[in-house]
Amino acid sequence: MKVTVYRFTQFDAQTDMRVTSRRWATRDAIELVGGTVLENTAIEIDPSHLTGGVEGMTSADFDPRR
Known part of the structure; x- marks a missing residue:
C-alpha cells in the first residue's frame, strides 16, 4: 500500500x-x-518513509524520486 504525500508551505515565525x-x-x-x-x-x-518525527511526515530533505 502506498500513501500520497505533498510538499507544503507554512508560516515561519523567524522570517515572518x-x-x-x-x-x-x-x-x-x-x-x-x-x-x-x-x-x-x-x-x-x-x-x-514517514519517519520525520511528526506523524505523517518524512524526514527533512527526503527525496521521493530516489
Whole structure:
C-alpha cells in the first residue's frame, strides 16, 4: 500500500514569511501543523518513509524520486 504525500508551505515565525517545508507530508499532517498543501506536488510513497518525527511526515530533505 502506498500513501500520497505533498510538499507544503507554512508560516515561519523567524522570517515572518510563508516558506516551503523541507519535508513531504500527508494531507492530514499538513493540516495538523496549519500548512498549505501544494497540490501539484502529489506523489505516492511507501509509508515506511514517514519517519520525520511528526506523524505523517518524512524526514527533512527526503527525496521521493530516489
